[in-house]
Amino acid sequence: MKVTKAVLPVAGLGTRFLPASKAIPKEMVTVVDKPVIQYVVEEALAAGINEIVLVTHSSKKAIEDHFDVNYELEAELERRGKDALLEVLKQTTPPGLKVTSVRQGKALGLGHAVACARPIVGDAPFAVLLPDVLVGQSGSTVDLADMTARFNASGHAQIMVEPVPEERVHQYGVVDLQGAELVPGAVAPMQRIVEKPKREEAPSNLSVVGRYILPARIFELLDQTGPGAGNEIQLTDAIASLLGEQTVEAYRIKGRSYDCGNKLGYLEATLAHAAAHPELGEDFRALLKDYR
Numbered sequence: 001m002k003v004t005k006a007v008l009p010v011a012g013l014g015t016r017f018l019p020a021s022k023a024i025p026k027e028m029v030t031v032v033d034k035p036v037i038q039y040v041v042e043e044a045l046a047a048g049i050n051e052i053v054l055v056t057h058s059s060k061k062a063i064e065d066h067f068d069v070n071y072e073l074e075a076e077l078e079r080r081g082k083d084a085l086l087e088v089l090k091q092t093t094p095p096g097l098k099v100t101s102v103r104q105g106k107a108l109g110l111g112h113a114v115a116c117a118r119p120i121v122g123d124a125p126f127a128v129l130l131p132d133v134l135v136g137q138s139g140s141t142v143d144l145a146d147m148t149a150r151f152n153a154s155g156h157a158q159i160m161v162e163p164v165p166e167e168r169v170h171q172y173g174v175v176d177l178q179g180a181e182l183v184p185g186a187v188a189p190m191q192r193i194v195e196k197p198k199r200e201e202a203p204s205n206l207s208v209v210g211r212y213i214l215p216a217r218i219f220e221l222l223d224q225t226g227p228g229a230g231n232e233i234q235l236t237d238a239i240a241s242l243l244g245e246q247t248v249e250a251y252r253i254k255g256r257s258y259d260c261g262n263k264l265g266y267l268e269a270t271l272a273h274a275a276a277h278p279e280l281g282e283d284f285r286a287l288l289k290d291y292r
């Protein structure tokens with residue numbers, strides 16, 4: 001079965017992003033001219049994934065609205081002959097994109113959020129994309145597309161990883177590849193994965209970025225997974241069970257990631273995307289010279 005579905009956990013309250021996230025979801029905060037979540041959905045589409053399952057919360061309806069057709073706005077832009085804007089608007093809901101949502105009533109952790117999507121995902125393999133993280137592409141390469149292609153060919157779960165400085169390993173899931181060196185774009189079978197290890201106990205400095213391709217078996221394993229780090233049900237712990245049964249591969253990112261869950265990471269994402277923007281990039285780079 002090919003990967004065509006992605007689960008996006010968006011129920012979190014976004015306290016690290018206050019006050020911006022007081023009345024709008026943190027996923028709707030803008031990077032240059034699009035909300036963060038739109039970049040993530042575009043990344044999924046570029047990897048051949050067109051069914052998005054939002055695991056969401058009652059306070060975050062703006063996300064569903066963003067991916068719905070705004071008929072009144074479209075009709076008004078059409079009436080005024082604003083064709084370019086109409087096209088921009090239509091690109092938020094390209095043909096073939098299917099967005100559904102399911103509620104996560106209680107914040108019991110990432111593993112619990114993913115388990116909430118089971119009734120919609122069913123028996124199919126699926127991707128998990130954490131929308132706090134933007135994955136910037138290197139050239140024309142879409143890392144997630146490489147991961148889905150690998151899964152579609154081998155059936156082996158794919159977990160995106162990236163090296164981080166040792167003082168930050170405690171913030172992430174960290175993988176053990178028994179010392180195997182991974183060049184960007186390469187994979188290696190995972191021996192172990194641990195959620196938020198202490199620096200001295202971390203098996204490597206390869207952290208989990210927030211992009212996963214998983215078989216449906218993970219749902220059964222999540223059912224058997226109790227609270228772990230932070231007293232939350234951790235996706236990492238279910239992946240640890242999965243790799244006891246079958247091959248799970250770590251895939252090293254070729255592009256780079258931007259952690260928009262914290263303010264400095266968000267600013268860097270904004271800078272990078274503004275500098276590379278097809279219409280604004282050149283002027284923006286010139287503008288930056290005034291702020292050195």
Ligand code: G1P
Pocket residue numbers: 110130132133171172173174195196207208209210234235236
């Ligand atoms: C989650 C995952 C963690 C991963 C991280 C990436 O942690 O549990 O394994 O490394 O996302 O951003 P969180 O950031 O939700 O604490």
